[in-house]
Amino acid sequence: MSLIVKTVTRVTIGIIFLFGGYIVAHGHLTPGGGFAGGVILALAYVLYVLAYGEKETRERLSMKWASIIESLGGLLFLFLAVLGLAGGYFFLNVLPKGTPGDIFSAGIIPLCNLAIMFKVGAGLFAVFLVLVTFRVAARKEEEE
Amino acid sequence: MINFLPMFVAVPLGAAFLMPLLYKIDRRLTDLLGNLTTFYLLAASLALYFFLPADHLMIYRVGGWAPPVGIILVLDGLSHFLLLTVNLIAALATLYSISYMNLYTSRGKYYTLFMLMVAGMNGVVLTGDLFNLFVFLEIAAIASYALVAFGCESEELEASFKYLVMGSVASTLVLFGIALLYGLTGTLNMADIARSLPANAGAARALITVLFLMGFGMKSAMVPFHAWLPDAHPSAPAPISAMLSGVLIKALGVYALVRILFNVLGMTPQLSYILMVLGTLSLLGGVLLAIGQWDLKRLLAYHSISQIGYVILGIGLATPLGIMGGLFHLFNHALFKSLLFLNAGSVEYRVGTRELKEMGGLAKKMPVTWATSLMASLSISGLPPFNGFWSKLFIILACVQAGRLWFALAAVIGSLLTLASFLKVQKYAFFERLPSRLEAVKEAPWIMGAAMIVLAGLCLSVGILFPYLITFLVNPAAAAVLNGTGYSRLILGGL
């Protein structure tokens, strides 16, 4: 990709990350939440792949780490659900709930959003990388 | 033991998320975790029988929210019966896969998908909320699509794509039916829908019934919608074929259909007749198409269609004897069909092919496989003292008792043709002359043999001890189905 694309990507990736993080953090106040924020974060990495190529992106976030982050996200979500058992019911909202409208309120919901963000972001990035790599492998066989 | 019910979903989900991490450390750890999880689930579903209140009903409010606002998990007779079936076959299939998965790579991904499928099936069976049922149905279905394509050969991919397309269309139709039900009643709790469905909504009720029949009928492979099953079930690895044929088409298809048609929408005589006709078509169609098959697993897949036809015929009769026969046949079919698929898998493991014409004389070389296969074949054909005889007898007696003599005749003909088909399997696979290239064939590994022996022992003991089983297992399930829309009064109490 040309120098213009690479420079603009370098500038905008930080903004995209910030926007995704904002949507996840305010998931209990405004529309969005874990899934939408996770998709935006994954798309930041996809933009990096499109501009710089997949080899350099793999140095930034390898498949091994994507798999580990995804598993940890899922386990964090289950841990939060089991934590509700301490209060008597599965998935009960046990952390303190502040006043509605604050960012630190609504018990476990922001933490659940965070766990979903990890899982969806890493998972979608891994899916994209697998699909792109497979095509490259098939085309290499055609060229030989 | 109030906190028990969510564990049936949470424990396999946790195991599924842990598998990729464990696979990076050591491959054998995934086998260990998979088997521990399924054996825990089996022990838990058996132990629940000792902790039950008197009317066999446990309700769990997820998150503490009371119904009809919150999601509830309901364990009544029918759910418990299916929970036991699912976890029993899952435990034996994971035991079998310890050796069988030596034929494939990426064990970690296999166990992840397997645990997700078990979590999805447990969720479908336990939930009391309609959209929650859809979500768990999709979890189990997507895991099974990936498992059918696990070997990545060209035939498996084609079969998986066909299964995927038909499954997605069916799920979309089910979601459309759920949307219509929500539009009619304004709630998603199954008991609340049963209570507040307006009585004069005849046309809407008919449309919703048709949509659910199409969607869940496709998941359970009833005859107009069966085209995916003969391709998908042979292509999967053998323990997955056992799970798909043994429990997935029942938990996702037959259970969901029975729960919605009996407890939510209410059974009518026209609907009962439609179910009986569809069941008989599946019965005869499956067995007639199976006779000409030479691929062992494809033959077994066609027989799955036929036996599910028996189950739907029994349940469609909507009489106490019919429902009891249908549900008992569901349990028996899980036992002997999984055993047959595990046998086919062990034959494939040692011999390397599935074509009946290329096998022969394996009775001396693989005695455990042959003995268990003989017992399973006698069970599916309905010969005493095995379990298949009793459940088919109940279904035929129920047909005669309800005055539907042509259906009873069709059931008897189907049974005779099944016997003929399995005599062919026994002759070509186990009794003819041994081809020279199969001289070095040995018995299957002992873990696979152990799983098969347990299933064969269960077939025999269920056939002999069936009165006790019916009293403890099947009668509560049949009572829950016959309760019909009284289900809502049971769940929501005096609200």
Place this chain on the structure above:
Amino acid sequence: MFVYLSCVVLLLVGIYCVAVKKNLIKIIIGIGIMEYAVNLFLVILGYRQGGTAPIIQPGAANPILVDPLPQALVLTAIVIGLATTAMMVAIAMRIYNCYGTFDITKIRKLKG
């Protein structure tokens, strides 16, 4: 009423696509159209006359809000649709690798 009928028409267009088209990718797009149709139907079910987005603003008097439950259902259904589409595309790519074509009339090794 007209709005609901147009959702059904969209569903039928999707079913036509899945049933008639011969290219694997077009079948995948047809399934996508069917999912869009059902999601649209669910969201439209929640509409109330003169309603606004179902977010409670602290302090202001609460106006008429549309029903938020179908929106949660549609969010879940979209995620499920994404998983299914990703799997279909992956399998279609591997089929192209094995068979060399996307035409379903030529992908017919399993018969009988």
